[in-house]
Amino acid sequence: MTDPQPSSDAPAPLSSAKALAVEDWLVVILMALLALITFANVLVRYFTDASFAWTEEISVFLMIVLAMVGGSSAVARDQHIRIEFFSGQGSVQRRRRLARLGALMVALLFTVLAVLSVRLVWDDWRYEETSPGIGVPQWWYSIWLPVCSIAIALRALGLFVRQGRPGAFAPEIVTDADEPGAQP
Incomplete structure (x- = not known):
């Protein structure tokens, strides 16, 4: 008996895993920065009864x-959120169509968000808005919304393409050992 093909819940292939390393490292760096800034502010408040004014804005x-x-x-x-009752039921063709529709809708949503947020960045620059905490140009912060939205839209389009490939939704074979409470 041959092994079933991986489902959409399977880990990403090695080439995709390398591409995802960028996001993984960004998450690590952002979490480390957030922890360091917050910890430094706690220490300063504990020892001096004052705090850094910029930490909340940066956090x-x-x-x-x-x-x-x-x-x-x-x-x-x-691994985005979905209603499993609808997405996991039915034929392979139905599951594939729903998954592809979901990926397409995510791409559409974040494309619209990117377009609208470019307008926000433009307004921040044009009206020379400054941040309330430290007074830096507000567009320094808002520029990341369209950039990240475009990245998510591109990732969703890539997912849409991958889900259209043959074998992307092989039916899962459930054995007695896979059921909860089953003895090995």
Whole structure:
């Protein structure tokens, strides 16, 4: 008996894993920066009863970018949220169509978000908006929204293409050992 082909929940192939290393390292770097900034602020507040004014602004920015980079990674790995009752039921053809429709809708959503956020960046630059905490140009922060949105849209389009390939949705074979509470 041959092994079933990997389902959409299988780990990404090696070539995709190398491409995902960028997002993985960005997440690590962003989390480390966020932890260091927050820890430094806690230490300063503990010892001096004062705090760095810029830490909240930078922390919020880092959390937003972290969410967007994590979202890009989740879309590329096909691990984004879905309603399993609908996406996991039915024939292979139905599951493939729903998965491809989902990937296409994610790509469309983040393309629209990228286009609209370019307008936001343009307004921040044109009206010389500054950040409330440290007074740097606001576009320094808002420029990352269209960049990350384009990355997510491209990842979703890549997922759409991968899901159209033969074998992307092989039916899973469930054995007695796979069921919860089964004895080996």
